[in-house]
Amino acid sequence: MRILELRSDTFTKPSKEMLETMFSAQVGDDVFEEDFTTKSLEDKAAKMFGYEAGLFCASGTMTNQIAINVHVNQGDEVICDRLSHVYLYEGGGIAANSQASVELLVGDRGRISASQIEENIKADNVHYPISKLVSLENTVNKGGGSIYHFSELERIKMVCLKHNLALHLDGARLFNALVETEESPLDHGKIFDSISICLSKGLGTPMGSVLLGTSDFIKKARRVRKRLGGGWRQSGYVAAAGIYALDKNITRLKDDHLKARELGHILKSRPEIIDILPIDTNIVIFKLDPTISSTDYVNQLAQKGILAAPFGKQHVRLVTHLDFSDDDLGEFRKRMKN
Numbered sequence: 001m002r003i004l005e006l007r008s009d010t011f012t013k014p015s016k017e018m019l020e021t022m023f024s025a026q027v028g029d030d031v032f033e034e035d036f037t038t039k040s041l042e043d044k045a046a047k048m049f050g051y052e053a054g055l056f057c058a059s060g061t062m063t064n065q066i067a068i069n070v071h072v073n074q075g076d077e078v079i080c081d082r083l084s085h086v087y088l089y090e091g092g093g094i095a096a097n098s099q100a101s102v103e104l105l106v107g108d109r110g111r112i113s114a115s116q117i118e119e120n121i122k123a124d125n126v127h128y129p130i131s132k133l134v135s136l137e138n139t140v141n142k143g144g145g146s147i148y149h150f151s152e153l154e155r156i157k158m159v160c161l162k163h164n165l166a167l168h169l170d171g172a173r174l175f176n177a178l179v180e181t182e183e184s185p186l187d188h189g190k191i192f193d194s195i196s197i198c199l200s201k202g203l204g205t206p207m208g209s210v211l212l213g214t215s216d217f218i219k220k221a222r223r224v225r226k227r228l229g230g231g232w233r234q235s236g237y238v239a240a241a242g243i244y245a246l247d248k249n250i251t252r253l254k255d256d257h258l259k260a261r262e263l264g265h266i267l268k269s270r271p272e273i274i275d276i277l278p279i280d281t282n283i284v285i286f287k288l289d290p291t292i293s294s295t296d297y298v299n300q301l302a303q304k305g306i307l308a309a310p311f312g313k314q315h316v317r318l319v320t321h322l323d324f325s326d327d328d329l330g331e332f333r334k335r336m337k338n
């Protein structure tokens with residue numbers, strides 16, 4: 001039976017063309033800043049978003065955690081949504097790596113507003129941590145791929161400027177938001193002090209993320225990456241996949257969104273599913289009847305060759321990606337009828 005992989009968009013494997021590009025990459029030692037292909041990827045990503053510089057890292061967790069570490073001092077406060085990847089899924093890294101405090105806000109599917117942020121900035125008083133950084137996520141994984149309205153981002157930027165806060169974006173799936181809204185990377189680059197973009201999710205590379213910011217910020221980030229053991233050598237082989245992905249795999253993300261919506265239509269007819277979050281991009285999160293646990297349901301789906309991820313006790317997540325084909329969608333439809 002063919003396996004329908006819907007656990008995450010991180011499961012994609014590099015295409016033959018992507019692999020060929022990787023094999024022929026021009027490489028050097030990146031710790032010595034002599035890897036031509038890594039530098040090309042960093043410059044290309046920085047230019048796309050209008051930043052001075054970029055830093056290629058092994059993962060999105062690494063780019064986020066490095067950014068937080070550069071933006072805050074020990075005891076400072078990071079303001080973010082309670083569903084944020086930086087808080088929930090990075091191994092307690094904000095505490096462990098940066099010894100920082102966190103103000104968790106309850107947003108709308110992971111999206112916090114400018115007014116919520118402003119209300120929660122701490123007064124200048126010795127009792128409080130110093131609010132230093134706002135960290136947003138776009139799209140929000142745990143919010144079911146929800147997208148920020150650009151006007152809200154502009155309002156958040158104004159609050160940050162007014163209160164001297166840095167603004168970071170976990171843009172693991174930022175390109176999903178951009179293809180859906182048709183907004184420009186350059187406009188988003190003007191909002192944030194730093195952005196982390198992932199190449200290994202919807203864009204389909206085997207690994208890697210790029211952190212973007214000013215030259216001074218990236219110089220500091222490079223030092224933190226080295227301290228974390230993330231300095232690498234002939235990283236150009238992987239960076240080549242990133243360049244390929246930025247050239248070839250962005251506009252096609254729209255297909256993933258259409259397929260995700262189609263999955264939603266199919267799931268609507270299932271009596272055991274009592275709710276489906278709005279499907280804005282490539283993530284589908286649905287809620288089960290309370291008599292069925294998400295792990296049991298995921299096991300039942302696995303029996304049909306459909307791999308899904310439990311997302312809490314009652315929720316299940318499906319994610320579409322470039323290795324989930326039209327044929328796979330047809331198979332999904334057939335198998336969900338039984």
Ligand SMILES: Cc1ncc(COP(=O)(O)O)c(C=O)c1O
Nearest residue numbers: 059060061062085137141170172
């Ligand atoms: C929103 C978000 N941010 C960051 C990450 C971390 O990326 P990585 O798995 O490369 O560390 C993920 C991973 O799924 C994610 O979904």
